[in-house]
Amino acid sequence: MREAYKDQLDGILDDLVIMTHQVKRAVSQSTIALLTGDAGVAEQVISDDADIDRARERIEDKCFELLSLQQPVAGDLRQIVAGLRMVAELERMGDLAVHVAKVARLRLPHTAVPESIEPSVRRMAAVAQDMVSKVAVVIAERDVDAAREVEAADEEIDKLRRATFQEILDPGWAHGVEPAIDIALLGRYYERIADHAVSLARRVVFLVTGEHPGAQH
């Protein structure tokens, strides 16, 4: 009985790893839709979000079942509550990828990102996507070092976002207000995806080391 319970507890983390991969795919596909203007890919990201929502429900149900039936305390309780929070953050990251896909869809048959700023946006998206990949490793391996790498990458996201702002506010910006707004909001979406990645990584560090994750802003 005790064994089965431990398995269920670890099963939640396994489910979170699978869900993190789903989210990573949503982030990478939404970026492809954004940079190529591929309508099919954008639609796919938007419709696939239902799978992420269902994964959330499934994992939440498991957490509730464990809380109700096993009445865990101490570390186990901490793990389940962390699981509930992580699943909520992953769902939110999926929503943010949908927002990126919707910006792409709104500008079809064109792409939302002018050529001159495309490298910065591409780089920001790549860093965010890589952070999500690393989060999967952090959760799967309880890897505290990988968690620190996620945190370090967040600084690069901030730097890239500031750089894109400089580009759109430059007097030489020739693309007008609409693409500038798209870029500003896209920067915000990727930044939030990155923030959630950091938060997820910190939660795992907290589970492993008991060291409290800092507040996120």
Next chain:
Amino acid sequence: MREAYKDQLDGILDDLVIMTHQVKRAVSQSTIALLTGDAGVAEQVISDDADIDRARERIEDKCFELLSLQQPVAGDLRQIVAGLRMVAELERMGDLAVHVAKVARLRLPHTAVPESIEPSVRRMAAVAQDMVSKVAVVIAERDVDAAREVEAADEEIDKLRRATFQEILDPGWAHGVEPAIDIALLGRYYERIADHAVSLARRVVFLVTGEHPGAQH
């Protein structure tokens, strides 16, 4: 013993009401900072956010204590887990108010919002603030009707946000890229505050009626 436990359970909702009032104040003060360009008010919102973070920690600790010591099941368990989620959303709303205050601070000694678009931004902020006020009532009174009002108000926020987009994308927009980006991001912040208000209201409806809150996007 059982009585004390019930009191603690209700105490969490009472604490959430107080925290909701703190958040409401942050939203209204950040809007004042934004629309008047008052540096002192902006700084106050930013520094007062630490109180909201502390409220979060306190309420979380109480939830954990109840989960550990009382091992609640069924409705009580549902209420505590809802409390954990609500407290996270309230903290996030406080962060969003800080974002508004920081936009205000960035543009000092000017105001970030050009006069022509000020009424739309003011209205959007007022609706968001009113939604947060109503959430306090929803939680305090377990008021399902007030929760429906919060949900209805969210449609107005969406409408107002679309209207501000039309204004900044209008060929007659004479204020350039920077204020347009500020308005776009401010719209996003108020929209997210409103989304969280809806989510909080739905969680209370779920606690009261058992009817599941819909997913938020």
